[in-house]
Amino acid sequence: MSMRFDNKVALVTGAAQGIGRRVAERLLVEGALVVAVDRSELVHELRDQSWDGSQVQTLTADLEQYADCARVMAAAVEGFGRLDILINNVGGTIWAKPFEHYREGEIEAEVRRSLFPTLWCCHAALPHMLAQGGGAIVNVSSIATRGLNRVPYGAAKGGVNALTACLAFENAERGIRVNATAPGGTEAPPRRIPRNGAEQSADEKVWYQQIVDQTVQSSLMKRYGSIDEQVGAILFLASDEASYITGVTLPVGGGDLG
16 A cells, blocks of 8 residues: 555544545555544444554534634644645535425535635635644535535535635645645435435436436436545645546546536
8 A cells, every 4th residue: 555645744624424534544554644534433432443543633624614613723733733635525415406496594504514615624724734834725615516306515515626726826835735625426424414304205306316317417427436546636636646637527527517
């Protein structure tokens, strides 16, 4: 196994399950010192596995709140001395339906879930990275910026893409790279923490199936990807192998460019 991240300090958000959990595990295997953050207590399972507190910190936080974002960045620097890598993985569709069926509060909730944690975490991490002279940020966006039945989510992820490009432009000459991946459909185990606790109606099941069908059809490979296929792209952009890449949103959707 490569040790691309030996002694680098990496903070991963949304690390309790799915892509974020696998990113944190792979970073640990490749030698990183990891701060894993999630609103769920499940994130502490990482600490309770084969790694001890000398290599991993686990923190619970609500990253839709700026104060919590600032707190976890400060904790990373206090615990490990610096912050080399930030992986912004928090986000995800809460509801799936045609736009006219969204209520006002649902639209706001989608944007808060899938834009603000990335926006806040970038802002909170930046002073630490500037003070140490560099760093790498990888934001997890989505190819759903061009897709069915997720307009508010797509708008939020479009904001992530714009944030990525603008922040890279501002900070390239100051030693900070900022990139994003845009995952397509991804095969994953059932969520242990549901995005939306309400049971799907018959209409909602139809609308969600439309998303699945469109996602497969839009992929040149005509399939969903695996979690490891998503994680590989994230870790590449976070690593020194991507040292001459910044301001890029990399689609990882089997040929679907989003």
